Amino acid sequence: MSLDEDKLKKFGFIERGPKDAINIDPLQTGGILTEDARKALLEWGDGYSICDFCGGVLDLIKKPPVNEFVHEALPEFIGTDEVRLTHGARESKFVVMHSIGKPGDTVVLDGLAHYSSYVAAQRADLEIEKVESSGNPEYSIDPEDYGQAIEKVASQGKPPALALLTYPDGNYGNLADAKKVADICHEYDVPLLLNCAYSVGRMPIDAKKLGADFIAASGHKSMASSGPIGLLGVQEEYADTVLRKSPTHKKKEIELLGCTSRGAGLMTMIASFPQVVERTKHWEEEIANARWFSEKVEKLGLIQVGQKPHNHDLMFFETPPFYEISKTAKKGRYFLYKELKKRNIHGIKGGLTKYFKLSTYQVGRDNLSYVVDSFEEIIDKYTEE
Amino acid sequence: MSLDEDKLKKFGFIERGPKDAINIDPLQTGGILTEDARKALLEWGDGYSICDFCGGVLDLIKKPPVNEFVHEALPEFIGTDEVRLTHGARESKFVVMHSIGKPGDTVVLDGLAHYSSYVAAQRADLEIEKVESSGNPEYSIDPEDYGQAIEKVASQGKPPALALLTYPDGNYGNLADAKKVADICHEYDVPLLLNCAYSVGRMPIDAKKLGADFIAASGHKSMASSGPIGLLGVQEEYADTVLRKSPTHKKKEIELLGCTSRGAGLMTMIASFPQVVERTKHWEEEIANARWFSEKVEKLGLIQVGQKPHNHDLMFFETPPFYEISKTAKKGRYFLYKELKKRNIHGIKGGLTKYFKLSTYQVGRDNLSYVVDSFEEIIDKYTEE
Known part of the structure; x- marks a missing residue:
């Protein structure tokens, strides 16, 4: 390719096609900008805008109040x-693994860990010991298994450097019993990293109460911020x-390479923060909405797996009615994506009909109702055919 | 502090105070968004917006054309x-150092390297061997010194893993003679990383012609993109x-933690790209402007150090007239910052009067003229007093 004008x-x-759709993609529901963040984005959009105010350490900038933030x-x-x-939860995890672990050390991961936890451990040259979940249908994590995993690793030579x-x-x-996991890890002097990419900014999180030594959180996933x-x-x-x-540049923190979020992302996080704090106070309503939604779609034949009743807006459904339809529908397994798109609903990956995950966070009861109705309409339409 | 409403x-x-100022901070001149980028920022501002289109690997997204980009x-x-x-040039440098070097290996750095090159090497547990510049007034790097540095390191046991x-x-x-540095490094089988944070997106860069094995570039610094x-x-x-x-997640690249720029920043880079390509074709005009500016302010008693005639928009000046004034001015060494602020000129760090750096990139002859006149006016004002 030559860079000609064409x-x-x-x-x-x-x-951006789905900009104004009802988006139920778990990646998206917690990252939609507030109006203040949208203004901040334009105001601070230029490359290094925040650095106009920097005396050498980003987070010590006093005006705007980055330091206080x-x-x-x-x-x-x-x-x-x-x-x-x-730059995000995965980068936070790598920082912890890279500084707490030494090459060849082991990190204990829960069996439901995000792929980026594996990749971060691999980048830090750590071995991985998995705590398996109970599998279908609950996929629960037994805190006691952390103790066993730690003992197993220790018996092979050196205790794990970290648990996640x-x-x-x-x-x-x-949501596993984080407090119990922390207590067990601490019995063995193993520090615990909580990956809160889907919790900080959505629900109340207090690392001290939970006993976590480290928190990884995501602005673009759950704090109404423009990523990364x-x-x-x-x-x-x-x-x-x-x-x-x-040792050579005394003000610069090595694991952050001296500086991280040098632009608009930070200013959107600051802009959204008052509303983000506020919304975590209404977490009970969000759980109620999730449960209500789950109940409604189960009546249509979908099956929610994972904890039940559920304690979070992110839910996984097995969806036999959609799978049955996909076997004969004209557009095959893409029929659902297309039917939802027609109805301005976005966030269920194209081609998925056997199961999918979604999030009800901040979607609101009206829109959730509309999604339930749309599911029903689609099932009816193809069942009648 | 408790998170109460107050x-x-x-x-x-x-x-953002200086949003509409004439900004001559070298960090800022290449990162100002194009109109298209400003639109893209709003369109794609939400947290993970680009991920709506992702099948598991960010840079393989076909629509929008991330893959092609x-x-x-x-x-x-x-x-x-x-x-x-x-996430930026420093993160690129760390990726290279961390994957090419092993803990204890050495990286050869030029004596003018940015602090983040040191910090990246320290994070990757690499030793640093410096190629000193010639010092005042030219601060030039002699390519032959790379050969000597490599030989010195090799004589202590193991040749350097990398040169930068x-x-x-x-x-x-x-701008050192990169081609000659590359040739010398390659004679010793040492790969060369060029830190192009201030060149890619401003001036034509062809890594193959220069003989570079790796390039680190910055969107927010030089490609009219919203950082990081x-x-x-x-x-x-x-x-x-x-x-x-x-090994466990076959599509995910370890050093990128699977994914990097998952948001609006990428879409601003794509939005600005046609104009960025175009502007690199007018690099000669930028050099002409820089030289013109340097000549004009030297007539006021400022002294440009570094290569002369200069080949880049970023320039360093010793500024004895301002230093003299600062000794007696009411506002002391902040007089210059305040006088410039009054004139809507931003980018020279508050308190600096003995020397400072600035950039003429994309400022344009009219605004540069205004900056020269302002310098003159300020000198006259305080000299008459």
């Missing part, structure tokens, strides 16, 4: 002694290790 | 066999190592 025409401004508000919000901005629990996991939206941006929470005990500074 | 009021939408347009643009998106050249450096805007976003260019020979995939 080829270049493919780039430039491109419209990072060093006071966020630690209070998630319950860790220290917070730093990162996905809270909740990204497939079933299960995330949080790393660290308790005092590990702060010196994880946030160690460069 | 405290939360400090966050939310915050205005990353795998065809960008490799052509920078002259590497492979390109990946990263900052092209140009971020203090003086010097950058590029990593890799030549074929090293692609399997740097872009190795996860």
Whole structure:
């Protein structure tokens, strides 16, 4: 390809099709910008805008109040002694694994861990020991299994450097008993990292109450921020290790490469923060909506797997009625995606009919009702045919 | 601090003071968004917007044309066999150092390297061998010194894993003879990483012609993109190592943690790309503007250090007239910042009067003229007093 004008025409401004759809993709529901964040995005959009105010350390900028945000508000919000901005939850996980573990050490992961937890461990040259879930239909994690996993690893030479629990996991939206996992890990002096990509910014999270030593959180996933941006929470005990500074550049933290979120993402997170704090206070309503939705679609023949009654907006459904239809529908397994698209509903991956996950977060009862009705309409339409 | 409403009021939408100023901060001039990018930012601002279209690998998304952008347009643009998106130049450098070097290996850095090159090496547990510049006034890098540095390291046991050249450096805007550095490194089988944070997107860069094995580039610094976003260019020979995939998640590249720029930043880069390609074709005009500016302010008593005549928009000036004034001015060393602010000129760090760096990139002859006149006016004002 040569960069002639014709080829270049493919780039430039491109419209985003599903921008105004009802989006029930779990990746999307917690990341939709608030109006304030949308304004902040335009205001601070230019490349390095925030650096106009930087004296050498991003999170010490006083005006705008980045320092107060990072060093006071966020630690209070998630319950860790220290917070730093990162590019996302996976980057936070890597920072912890890379600084707490040494090549060849082992990290204990729950069997429902996101792929990025594996990849972060692999990047840090750590071995992985898995705590399996109970499998279908509950996919629950037994905290006691963390003890067994730690003992198994220790018996092979060296105790694990770290344990990680996905809270909740990204497939079933299960919230394991994090406090118990933490207690068991601490019995063995193994620190616990909670991957809160789907919780911080959606529901109340207090790392201290849960006993977590580290928190990984995601701005674009759950804090109404424009990505990539995330949080790393660290308790005092590990702060010196994880946030160690460069011997040659005394103000720069090595694991953050000196600086992370140098642009608009941070300003959208600050812009959304008051509303994000507020919405976590209404988590009970979100759970009620999720349960209501689950009950409604189960009446249509869908089967929610994972914890039941459910405690999170992210849910996984087996969907035999859609699978049956896909066997004979004209558009085959894409019929559902197309029917939903016609109805301005987005977020169930094209081609999936046997099962899918979705999120009810901030969708609201009216729109959820509309989704339920649409599912019913689609099932009826193809069953009558 | 408790997160009560009063405290939360400090966050939310915050205005950006210098948004409409003439900004001559080298960090800012290449990152100002194009109109298309500004539109893209709003269109794609929501958290994970681009992921609506993802089948598991960000850079393989066909519509919008991310695949074509990353795998065809960008490799052509920078002259590497492979390109990946990263969060910025420093993250690209770390990826290369972490995958090419082993703990304890050495990386050779030019003496003008950005702090983030040091910090990236420290994060990857690499030793650093410096190639010193010639110092004041030229601060030039002698390519032959790379050979000596490599031999010195090799004589201590193991040859360096990597060499890095900052092209140009971020203090003086010097463009060393990269081709000669590459040739010398290759004589010793040491691969060369060019840090092009201040060149890719501003001036024509062809890694193959320069002999670079790796390119680190910055979207927010030089490609009219909303940060954080950058590029990593890799030549074929090293692609399997740097872009190795996860053994457990076959599609995911380990060093990228599976995925990097999952949001609006990428779409701003795509939006600006046609104009960015175009502007690199007018690099000669930018050099002419830089030289013109340098000549004009030297007549006022400022002294440009670094290469002369200069070959880049980033320039460093010693500024004795301002320093003299600061000794007696009412506002001391902040007088200059305040005088410039009054004139809507931004980008020279508050408190600096002895020397500063600035960039003339895309500022245009009219605005540059205005900056020169303002400097003159300020000098006159305080000299008359």
